[in-house]
Amino acid sequence: MDRANVDTDLIIPKQFLKSIKRTGFGVNLFDELRYLDRGEPGMENRSRPLNPDFALNLPRYQGASILLARKNFGCGSSREHAPWAIEEFGFRAIIAPSFADIFYNNCFKNGLLPIPVPETLVSQLFNEMYAEEGYALQIDLTKQTVTTPGGQIFEFEIDVFRKHCLLEGLDEIALSLRDADAIRAYEAQRKRVCPWLFDALNSELPPA
Amino acid sequence: MARTLYDKLWDEHVVVQRDDGSALLYIDRHIVHEVTSPQAFEGLRLAGLKPWRTDSILATPDHNVPTTLAERTGGVAGISDAVSKIQVQTLDDNCNQLGITEFEINDPRQGIVHVVGPESGACLPGMTIVCGDSHTSTNGALGALAFGIGTSEVEHVLATQCVVSKKMKNMRVSINGKLGKGVTAKDVVLAVIGKIGTAGGTGFAIEFAGEVIRDMSMEGRLTVCNMAIEAGARAGLVAVDDTTIEYVKGKPFAPTEDDWRVAVDYWRSLKSDDQALFDRTIDINGAEIEPQVTWGTSPEMVLPVSACVPDPEGEDDKLKAEGIRRALGYMGLRAGQAISDIAVDRVFIGSCTNSRIEDLRAAAMVVKGKQKASSVKQALVVPGSGRVKAQAEAEGLHQIFTAAGMEWREPGCSMCLAMNADRLEDGEHCASTSNRNFEGRQGFGGRTHLVSPAMAAAAAMAGHFVDVRDFEGDIK
Numbered sequence: 001m002d003r004a005n006v007d008t009d010l011i012i013p014k015q016f017l018k019s020i021k022r023t024g025f026g027v028n029l030f031d032e033l034r035y036l037d038r039g040e041p042g043m044e045n046r047s048r049p050l051n052p053d054f055a056l057n058l059p060r061y062q063g064a065s066i067l068l069a070r071k072n073f074g075c076g077s078s079r080e081h082a083p084w085a086i087e088e089f090g091f092r093a094i095i096a097p098s099f100a101d102i103f104y105n106n107c108f109k110n111g112l113l114p115i116p117v118p119e120t121l122v123s124q125l126f127n128e129m130y131a132e133e134g135y136a137l138q139i140d141l142t143k144q145t146v147t148t149p150g151g152q153i154f155e156f157e158i159d160v161f162r163k164h165c166l167l168e169g170l171d172e173i174a175l176s177l178r179d180a181d182a183i184r185a186y187e188a189q190r191k192r193v194c195p196w197l198f199d200a201l202n203s204e205l206p207p208a
Numbered sequence: 209m210a211r212t213l214y215d216k217l218w219d220e221h222v223v224v225q226r227d228d229g230s231a232l233l234y235i236d237r238h239i240v241h242e243v244t245s246p247q248a249f250e251g252l253r254l255a256g257l258k259p260w261r262t263d264s265i266l267a268t269p270d271h272n273v274p275t276t277l278a279e280r281t282g283g284v285a286g287i288s289d290a291v292s293k294i295q296v297q298t299l300d301d302n303c304n305q306l307g308i309t310e311f312e313i314n315d316p317r318q319g320i321v322h323v324v325g326p327e328s329g330a331c332l333p334g335m336t337i338v339c340g341d342s343h344t345s346t347n348g349a350l351g352a353l354a355f356g357i358g359t360s361e362v363e364h365v366l367a368t369q370c371v372v373s374k375k376m377k378n379m380r381v382s383i384n385g386k387l388g389k390g391v392t393a394k395d396v397v398l399a400v401i402g403k404i405g406t407a408g409g410t411g412f413a414i415e416f417a418g419e420v421i422r423d424m425s426m427e428g429r430l431t432v433c434n435m436a437i438e439a440g441a442r443a444g445l446v447a448v449d450d451t452t453i454e455y456v457k458g459k460p461f462a463p464t465e466d467d468w469r470v471a472v473d474y475w476r477s478l479k480s481d482d483q484a485l486f487d488r489t490i491d492i493n494g495a496e497i498e499p500q501v502t503w504g505t506s507p508e509m510v511l512p513v514s515a516c517v518p519d520p521e522g523e524d525d526k527l528k529a530e531g532i533r534r535a536l537g538y539m540g541l542r543a544g545q546a547i548s549d550i551a552v553d554r555v556f557i558g559s560c561t562n563s564r565i566e567d568l569r570a571a572a573m574v575v576k577g578k579q580k581a582s583s584v585k586q587a588l589v590v591p592g593s594g595r596v597k598a599q600a601e602a603e604g605l606h607q608i609f610t611a612a613g614m615e616w617r618e619p620g621c622s623m624c625l626a627m628n629a630d631r632l633e634d635g636e637h638c639a640s641t642s643n644r645n646f647e648g649r650q651g652f653g654g655r656t657h658l659v660s661p662a663m664a665a666a667a668a669m670a671g672h673f674v675d676v677r678d679f680e681g682d683i684k
């Protein structure tokens with residue numbers, strides 16, 4: 001995705017957010033760029049006309065599992081449908097100079113690894129990728145490295161907890177619930193100090 | 209140690225600080241809408257869990273609801289789009305089953321989540337507020353820590369009343385001086401985004417400060433914080449002052465009597481200490497801000513109405529030049545074209561940015577006694593909530609709009625994201641008071657120009673962008 005500020009509307013247009021499921025978004029990833037017609041939910045996507053110029057439709061990028069992108073990738077809405085669509089399409093990692101905060105967060109919840117690397121390096125990777133068909137990077141999450149086909153190795157940052165969750169496939173809710181007692185204690189103290197924060201919503205009667 | 213407002217709100221809500229720098233942060237208020245919640249409720253059910261605290265949750269459908277009276281009369285059953293209907297129905301079912309307070313589709317309190325929260329008093333100063341929606345930042349105007357979350361996090365908050373979060377950095381954007389006539393909160397925030405860019409606030413919580421913010425009404429501050437996310441910041445904040453307290457007073461869910469007094473005492477402390485350190489500070493002279501219009505496909509592509517569309521040839525940065533070229537192509541504009549030469553096909557006044565009563569008053573003042581230009585196919589005015597609608601009708605604003613040839617609709621997100629039937633056709637230009645001008649946002653091929661309500665109203669009357677300050681009419 002050789003453009004900056006790719007927003008979540010571009011990743012998965014809103015008409016597809018009407019679904020109440022967590023799956024089925026991959027076929028509509030980058031819908032407005034990928035197809036020539038106007039996508040609507042429930043369409044038979046296989047028979048829609050493809051945009052022959054769009055990267056994901058080019059034979060050389062078929063089966064790609066790393067998405068290379070420009071800065072501020074995933075800006076815009078909080079829709080988790082964006083990482084759902086990217087993941088379901090087959091991507092496992094995204095390399096870009098920077099990511100929007102909420103999108104970055106959402107990736108980890110879905111086994112997708114966003115890798116922020118300096119802009120100059122991203123430009124280098126784009127150039128190498130364009131120059132060489134079948135260009136493939138190797139990502140090692142344990143070592144936190146990316147290796148280019150030329151053997152160049154660069155490291156990337158990821159916080160320990162997120163790395164742990166990705167590698168082990170941990171359930172965050174279960175982890176947080178280990179602290180249930182602490183949450184209850186906090187809540188009890190809060191109820192004493194700020195009682196107005198509790199039960200207020202039940203106080204107004206619904207209109208007749 | 210001196211702390212910022214954000215530091216204070218953060219410290220107040222940490223339940224457990226983890227070694228890796230993340231924390232379990234307690235959530236006081238969880239706002240829910242139909243689009244980003246069904247998968248979370250389902251996940252909860254599959255895990256065999258129940259919401260931790262139902263009395264912290266307020267739900268209302270907004271994104272998918274139709275806005276014509278004809279379609280609204282039939283309630284959920286009357287929604288003609290079958291897929292949307294299922295989504296709204298699913299929210300009702302989840303709320304009913306779990307005992308969650310919901311303002312259902314035709315409840316007179318229903319509306320856009322970020323309008324309903326503050327106006328009902330469900331969102332208050334000092335709270336942590338989350339919603340599966342990036343514009344949750346709006347509520348930060350109350351002196352609250354409010355930010356958008358993804359659906360997995362919605363599920364996490366339902367299950368644990370907490371989010372796992374890392375502390376953001378502190379940024380202060382000070383807008384000093386006095387705003388000129390006809391320059392509004394929307395112009396201020398667009399000018400800020402034009403200055404720092406759409407990624408300028410990434411990783412930060414932005415506190416808006418300075419004389420302009422102090423002088424601003426609560427509704428204006430809500431508009432400014434609403435678009436903090438367009439500057440890349442998950443949270444926008446404004447310190448509590450008399451304006452905040454006056455605004456909250458008497459709201460249906462606000463505390464009363466003894467609770468009110470204790471609350472106000474506490475809320476008064478919700479401001480940054482004088483010596484507090486910010487990781488980044490920006491200063492802007494409010495007197496220099498002109499009415500703004502976006503010309504491109506990102507909110508940072510914004511200029512004063514008196515300016516001309518940029519020329520990619522004049523840009524040295526190759527990537528930037530490419531971005532300008534692409535945006536001009538999508539928007540169907542010529543490099544160097546005057547903004548005031550851009551003809552407008554549709555006008556949308558609404559969204560969580562600009563659909564509160566003051567916004568509608570400002571728009572009504574501009575259109576009063578005038579007629580929509582015949583070249584403008586449609587001008588929608590969509591109040592942000594049932595309460596806003598009722599207030600506007602009590603003031604007769606709806607008649608001013610309809611007399612001018614504009615359409616007065618039922619509350620919802622409407623053409624802000626065009627999930628319902630309100631949308632642009634391919635290639636149409638829209639003067640819109642919403643917050644995002646992304647490609648296709650308001651309809652496939654649609655071309656959005658973000659402006660203030662007064663500027664949108666003036667464009668509807670003129671048929672193209674005009675400087676509302678020169679526009680003959682009764683403006684503040």
Ligand code: SF4
Nearest residue numbers: 343559560621624625
């Ligand atoms: S009005 Fe627009 S930006 Fe606001 S919540 Fe609705 S869709 Fe989102």
